Each structure stands twice: as structure tokens, then as C-alpha cells.
Amino acid sequence: MERISKWRSESLKFYKYLCQKIGSEKVVKTRRLAYTIRDMGHGQKMISSGSIGEGLNLNGSDFDYMFIDPNFKVYQSESEVQSQCSKNPLITDNEESHPCFTQLRPIDPNTMTVPFNYFQMNYRGNAVFSSELFKLHYKNTAISHIPDLCFGKIHGPCISNQDETIDVAWSLKCDKWINQAKPWISRPRTTWPSSEIISEIVSSGVLFVAIGNKGSINEHVEWRISFSVAEKFLIFSFSHTQFLCYAMLKIVLKEIVEKHEDLKGLLCSYFLKMIIFWISEETETHLWRPDNVIPCFMACIQRLSYCVKYSILSHYFIPDNNLFFLRFSTAIKDKLTNILKDVYKQGINCFASSETLRDYQSQSYDINQSIISGNITFLQQMIPQLGLIRGFDAICTYPMLVYNFLHHSRTSLSRSLFALQISETFMHFTQRTQYPHRSGNKHHYNRYEHDLSHLVIGLHSDAVSGLLKLASFLYVHNNYVASLTVITYTLQKYTDEKIYPTDFRTQKKTFSNIQKHVLNLMKTENLNTILKSVTIHPFVFTNNSPTIPQELQLDVTRTPTSFHPLKFAHFLHFLCYYHLHDLSSCEQSVLRLEQLILSDGFVYMSVPDTLNTLILCGIADQLMSDTETAKLCFQVAAKFDMDNETSAASRLASRI
Structure with a gap:
């Protein structure tokens, strides 16, 4: 005994x-809920999977996402195909495939709509839907969906970014449970999984990912049956x-x-x-x-x-x-x-x-x-995780988020996470808004009000970056005094207790004493209030964003470009005073930028934020007619920019 x-x-x-x-039960629940809310923002088109989506955040855990291609629907027989099906129907064919794999065939090859008929091929006298061509297509177009996949590569059924920290698989969906797995429903078992879980799993159908059975003669035309949705149900139980x-x-x-x-x-x-x-x-x-x-x-x-x-x-x-x-x-x-x-x-x-x-x-x-220690531990585990979730650039659609917030948010935790995701989405939505090409003051005013309203909601995404986006937007619209007011307020909020969530993952940081003290003072606040008060998220511009200053258009071309928030604030400070012809304030802003570069030293020169700070300093010097210092800034940036990710080389080529 x-x-x-x-x-x-x-x-x-x-x-x-x-x-x-x-991670405690509370931490794991929060991780899962945060990812579930992000998935909700994409309707039924995106599913977070892999360890992180399941609630884990171990060393080496990567982003795994599955996107469901809305242009296709998979059926197990022609009789199942709905008469009013608006999608391209595909039929499974298991006769020549290993268990867990299948071939997909169009009902009528001649009715497959353009450009999706490109994925068809003639194989052994039959029209089949090629997994290899499907995957190759999304490799070539991945950046238009997720900019982080620039220069992506094929990794199994996925498209991965250069350092393989993000895996994205485009998949096809069958709404019905696959025949190959029907014995699973009723086979003998003890008490797990429950009948309720089994019912939910079966009603969710299955997915098909673009990879064949390795070594099979049919490998390039086979698809693997994916039970990712079912596996999440089981792990969540x-x-x-x-x-x-x-x-x-x-x-x-x-x-x-x-x-x-x-x-x-x-x-x-x-x-x-x-x-x-x-x-x-x-x-x-x-x-x-x-x-x-x-x-x-x-x-x-x-x-x-x-x-x-x-x-x-x-x-x-x-x-x-x-x-x-x-x-x-x-x-x-x-x-x-x-x-x-x-x-x-x-x-x-x-x-x-x-x-x-x-x-x-x-x-x-x-x-x-103790409650205090528990609160610190919870936040130390959650802040990096939420930073990762919100940093991923597959931006949600806000109508879907708002709908789910109104209909499915029943706890204070879910309301906090919904509020954070909605705020983040609105801040990024401004960058991705596509407007028709129209002229006239009325259209210009409507566009301005539309973007401004989104940015105001986006202020609640964190303590600094949301404010900076608003300040940059005001600058772009020549409202320099208002921009300076926002910048001044932003710099006041840039204090020692602020937390960079990405640092906890990339540099394995822990909370400083002052950060712990502030979090203790806020222990009775909800998660939303704490995160938007103490966290600073990466400050990123995407191509064609209406918030990019004209002076930086050369730096934001194909891929998202990040700037250090504090350094960008001083650069924007400089630009506003430059257009207000206050040269004394301009010189002070440039001096502050140079001091920040010197404080970094050369240790972090390979970090894009630091290289871009040199670019900011060079642009400021160039505008102040100090061409020699500007040239030096661009030369140093170009020297350390091994992958040619900045505008340093092109600015040097323009003969300053």
C-alpha cells in the first residue's frame, strides 16, 4: 500500500x-480555442493541424495548416453527386490503390472548368485528377495566398517556406465518411471515443491530400485519405x-x-x-x-x-x-x-x-x-503562442469572425480571443483591401473613412503596432500633425515592461522582473486587456498597403516587410517634421535613429528589422541632403543583406 x-x-x-x-489544462484549452477562432474566420476553408493546432508548443513545433480547395467536391460514386453541384465533382477509385490511398476521376473530363482542367491527365487510357499537377500549381501560386510561402518548396503533401517552419497542404473534401474506414465506426472498444465523438467525426467527412503511396506505380495520380479533422476531435477529447x-x-x-x-x-x-x-x-x-x-x-x-x-x-x-x-x-x-x-x-x-x-x-x-505564480506561468506560456497565431499571415475574413463572435462566444475567454483576432484582422484587412479604380472626391473620402475605421478597430491588437499603422496612414494622407500626435502617444507607451511575443519563441526569453511585476498588478484583468496592454507584435507592411509611406514603396514589393516598431516610429517622426519644414526636429529624429543603430551594434545585422533600420536612416540622410552618410548606410545594409531582401542594392544602383 x-x-x-x-x-x-x-x-x-x-x-x-x-x-x-x-502546458496546464487551461493553457492547452486557450491554445486550441485561439486556433479554432482563427479557423472560424476562414469559414470551412482552413484547418489548423499538427502539434500547434492540437494545443502543443514544444521546441521545433511548426505551423501546419490545411486549406480546402472550394472549387472541388469529392464523392464515392456518381449516384452521390448532387444534381445542382456548382463545384467540379470528382469520384474516388480505390481499385488499384493501397489502403488509405485512392485515385480521383472527373465524371466527365470535358465538363471540368478552366483552369482546373489543367490538373487532368490521361493515364492508362482514363482521365485522372493528378495529385502531382495539383501540388505543383499551388506551389507556384502559394505566395498569393500566404506571402510567407515566398520561394516555397514541396515537402510531402505540403508547400513549405524556406526554413520549413510553415507547412500548408491544399486538400479536397468529401462530406461523407469514406467506405474504407466504415468498420472503424462500429468496431469493439472500451469507453473511448464516446459515441458522441464518433458521430461528430463521421459527420465531418474526410479530406484528400496530394501525395501518393511511396513506391507505387500510380504514385503521381494517387491521393492520400486524410483524417486530420477526425484526429483533432479525438485529441481534443x-x-x-x-x-x-x-x-x-x-x-x-x-x-x-x-x-x-x-x-x-x-x-x-x-x-x-x-x-x-x-x-x-x-x-x-x-x-x-x-x-x-x-x-x-x-x-x-x-x-x-x-x-x-x-x-x-x-x-x-x-x-x-x-x-x-x-x-x-x-x-x-x-x-x-x-x-x-x-x-x-x-x-x-x-x-x-x-x-x-x-x-x-x-x-x-x-x-x-499560488494564484499569482499560476497567472505568470499561464501568460508566459500563452503570450508566445498567441503571438504565433496572430503573426501568421493567412488573414481571416472579418464578417465570418463577427458572425461566430455573436453566435458562438459564450465565455469570457472566448470573447477575449475573438476580440483580439477581430482587432488583428481589421488592422491587416486595411492592407489587403482592393478598391475599384475610380476617381473623384467622394470615392476618395469613402475609401479614407473605410480604411480609417478598420485601423481604429485594429488599435486594440497590441500596445504599439496598431497605433503605428494608424500614424502611418495619417502620414500617407498628408495629415502630419495628427500623425505626430499619434506617434508621440505611441512613444510614451513604449516602456520597459512591454513584451515581444516572438522573442519568447525565437530567443527563448523569459519575463524580466519588471514584466512579472506588471503582470502581477494586472492579474485580475482579462486576457484581452493584458495582451493589448503589454505586447508588441511585429510591425509589417504588405505590398500595395494604403498605409505605406511613399518613401518606403521600394522596400515593400513582393513579400511582407517588417520594421522595428520603435525605429519606424522615429523615422515617421522625421518624415512628418520634414514635410512641416521643421529641420531642427528632423535632425533630432535622425540622431535618435543613429543612436538606436549603434546600440544594436553589428551582432544583429543579419536580422531584417536591423537592416531595414539602416535603410530608414539612409533615406532620412538622403532627404536631408547628406548623401555620403546615406550612401554609407546603404552600403552597410547591402553588405549584410546576403539574400538581397532589402532595397539597399537598388538604392545604391540609383547613384545617390
């Missing part, structure tokens, strides 16, 4: 530690103990197994997901509780080791598909099995060699944590 009590006590202690390091075990499996993979170069890429997060789905289905749900987290994790490791040893891992929805078939050589299998056996033997001590959980033994975690 004493042994059981000690074992439960250790599990509870470790559970508390995991909540601090990986996990107890927090289940979710933490899933996270620990990922940490074992990334930080223990993949330390061995020859094992990288052999296992993936998807396999771990299948493992925990199977175990959850076979286990009574009451066993997944905090005082049992260590035995639950050990059971997961044991199952994974067994699956590797015998090269068998059945797909959760379509068991005929063995995900480990011919995956490992004998030598690799033996090595991987031995590593997993060692992990099992060490238990949670295996994490001593991991980056994320290595400090467990040296930390003390009180089960009855």
Missing part, C-alpha cells in the same frame, strides 16, 4: 511539472493525462531518438498519434489520470517498442494499412528497439538527456501553486 501511495505521489509531482513545462503522454512521446522522439543521425525521419509524430489512439481505445478512461501519468507513459513506450520490433503499426482508421511495412532495416530496427528498451528501463529519468524536461529532479513543484 505504501509503495502504491509513493508511486501515485511521484506521478502527481511529475504531472504538475509537465503542466508547468508543456483526451484527458489532460492522455495529452501529456502524447507530448512526452514527441519529446522522446525529437530529443532522445533523433539525437542519432541515422534514426532521423524513421519515426514521425503521426506514428505516435496512432500509438496513443490505439492504447486509448483499448484502455478504460479512468486510468488516464494525474496520479497514474508515469505508468500510462510507460505503457505507451512499451507499445511503441513492440510495434518497432515486429514492424507492425496499423493505421487507426484503416487497419489494413501497416504504417511500418518495410520501414526498417534489420540493423536500424535493432538499434531503435534497444533505445526504446533503454527509455522504458529508465522511466522518466530518460528525460535527463532531453532539452525540454531535463530539469525535473532539480525543480520543486507545489501542487497548491
